Amino acid sequence: MSSTIKETQKMIEEVLAAYPEKSKKERAKHLAANDPTGQCSTCQVKSNVKSRPGVMTVRGCAYAGAKGVVWGPVKDQITISHGPIGCGQYSWWSRRNYYNGRTGIDAFGAMHITTDFQEKNIVYGGDKGLDLAIKELHGLFPLGRGIGILSECPVGLIGDDIEAVSKRVAKELNIPIVPVRCEGFRGVSQSLGHHIANDTIKDYVLGKGTLEKTTPYDVNLIGDYNIGGDAWASRKILEEMGLRVIAQYTGDSTINEIGIATKAKLNLIHCYRSMNYICRHMEEAYNIPWMEFNFFGPTKTFDSIRKIAAKFDEKIQKNAEAVIAKYTPLMEKVVEQFRPKLEGKKVMLYVGGLRPRHTIGAYEDLGMEVVASGYEFGHNDDYKRTYPDMKEGAVIMDDATLYELEEFTRRLKPDMVGSGIKEKYSYHKLGVPFRQMHSWDYSGPYHGFDGFPVFARDMDMTVNSPTWSLIRRKK
């Protein structure tokens, strides 16, 4: 074992010392010093297990994964938060899944629609009013192409049969009604919600859309939620390569797109964590291969473009080289402008989905180094994909707590931290430059060639803001 790994392990032990014995033992399995070679057996973290009560996990719930991530962005689907008022309120248009459409007329993303459970619903059941609720919605929003019922905690606890209601009303209204069993107590994080939502796509919508013709170049853009327009920036590249994107999953998506995805030749998946399930299903049931790609930062984007093109004919491969040639000078200009201001800066990441590994290359393009990275709700396969991309001795964190993040920050002294809204303002108080790397801090896109200049600009303003120097620290 190398000395850098040993040093990091020692630091982790120091941080863990504050925990009570039982939690210390548990948390120790989720923190490790990175070994890119994968040879060091103690350098693998455990993941996708329950958070300890009382530690202040950053994680959310299955509802957040199913409603907030997967189904919420499908713009012509009317999404009901089925249960008490809060869940829908707190997840109301907070993920910035951009879409084109008229909200409240033919698109419903920026809306909060809920059955607003009262005590009587808990006592007598909530499914009684559910079919009436669906009909009321259908009457007020006749252009909705489907209705999703996203269950909150009480629904599963009181044993409501939302599937029966869905089946009955779907027949009557002749639109898909999708019951999603994503009660927040299921599973250990958002992750199960993604899986549950993927399963409902498979069961209720997949294979049911209309597409007049197909071409040999039809692909699906999977696992891109169009945060700040990310999917649009990615789609632009794929189209310039000569590919035809027939479905976006699920940023700016429609029920029809979700339905016709089975007609594609290849599934291109960006966020592996939240959508590998549907790719695996389409591979098994429809023989559609899938591949992961990374459109953060020019190095990874060029690399991905070539790998994607390799799956197609010479025409696409030629186009791919032309696209790379076209954008190379622009990307060089961005690097030229921002790298001198960011060279050598250390980054700590604690995020979700694909970002803890996918953004590393983009930081490296700007001369920055990711010294710690972690997933809120990653699984073993996420970490296996991460170890080789990180330097030896870097900190790997799974389901980190507020306490751990603060302690690692003190010890690693990163020049900036990328994490979420719950972490943002404690870092502001600490005077540590911070960027929200879930919502892009209301900026974006960060994907593709149109995204990288925005990413570079934002990292520069984060690290080099003069406001940090105004903070007067107590001696």
Added chain:
Amino acid sequence: MKIRDHSELFKQQDYKEQFERKKEFENCWPVEKVQEISEWTKTEEYKELNFKRENIKINPAKACQPLGAVFCASGFEGSMPFVQGAQGCVAYFRSHLSRHFKEPFAAISTSMTEDAAVFGGLNNMLEGLENTYALYKPKMIAVSTTCMAEVIGDDLNAYIKTAKEKGVVPQDLLIPFANTPSFVGSHIVGYDNMMRGILKALSAGKKGESNGKINIIPGFDTYTGNYHEIKRLLALMGIEATVLADVSDTFDSPNTGEYKLYPGGTSLPDATDGVNALATVALQKYSTVKTMDYIQKEWNQKTLTLSPIGIRNTDAFFAELSKLTGKPVPAAIEAERGRVVDAMVDSHPYVHGKRFALVGDPDILLGMMSLIMEMGGEPVHVVCTNGDKHFEAEANELLASSPFGANGKVYAGKDMWHLRSLLFTDPVDVLIGNSYAKFLTQDTGTPLVRIGFPLFDRHHLHRRPIIGYQGALNLVTMLVNTVLDELDRKTEGSASFDVIR
């Protein structure tokens, strides 16, 4: 190089073309159909259909009980809000409050999952308390519940007792609790329940000699400026007071390069001595109903509810406070009154006869209605998703008290989609609401004055007070300048684009 982010990028021609090409796969409705439905939603017929619904809320303006509970719990010294239930809820509360205040917010979840649904949440509570105490060293752990814990019937009292018996936390650690089911009431009720729970725990066995002080309970008040303002005003009057659940430091702490988990809050000795105060004054009614009832009955204190938003409400506040303490209202405060009244006289031509729609929490609505009518404005649509029949009666009474209330109608239990219909069928000049009301502005063109909670899309509004005379001045400034901004927009390119208004 010019860098274009989403606000400009997607207006470019290449993206416009991309969006057109994408339509081939979307199965989107024809433009004419979308237009037809869009027009239909503006009609009287649609409004009727909209008001007929009984089983679904669309864009409601309320949150759930535990949000109010954790907000309240964070206003005491060294107090950690702790929520028994599934963990996603706490992630949401923390995000929601941070988005409004632009401040960190710490709260604990006991991360209950399927096994807790079957066996109950005792183990989660025990380990949760143990970890919280070890890692975050709180002086008080204030327990509330999510709907999961409520549905399965977790017994908080017994669990906390067990935790102390088993020694996972010290015997003398303060652990107040409140049941806060999200399927009853809203965030304002959760605030009320948690406040009562905390005061109950703190005051047990502490009744003694009167300390001559006044307790102030602000209620679910998300204006940190109000907390600073009430303390300033009471100091000016020479009144010794304790603000119970003083969240001003929690949500507005100075940047010193240090992150403090517990940046302030009402000191525990002061809060504990609240039981011995002369009287308790609540600055909101609907978020303090049970607490005030408790204080009156159990603490045998004089209780007053005085919400000082607007001139007459603030007059009443000072008059009652003066009566209560025997202290006169100082000249400095009288001068503040004079200044804001002067401002209102100056601005009245732009507000008089203007029609207002309002949406928000009950107490803020009552205050705003009062202020608007004092300036000759007319509250027309008053939508209160979390308003009950008491609120409805009180709001109607208020409207009836002024000729400017004659066109007003109160909609308790209705939501912002109802309000959308009203704004189309019976338009108004100005809309008052939280950040989500901006969608109504987008659809109907009604200019929005952002007042209430949450305010996500504008910075620092919560730092300026809206209570007292100074608060009235802030509100008047916002109202009149919104009218003037709109007047400029409407008269651009015409002779009426005046430079002096």
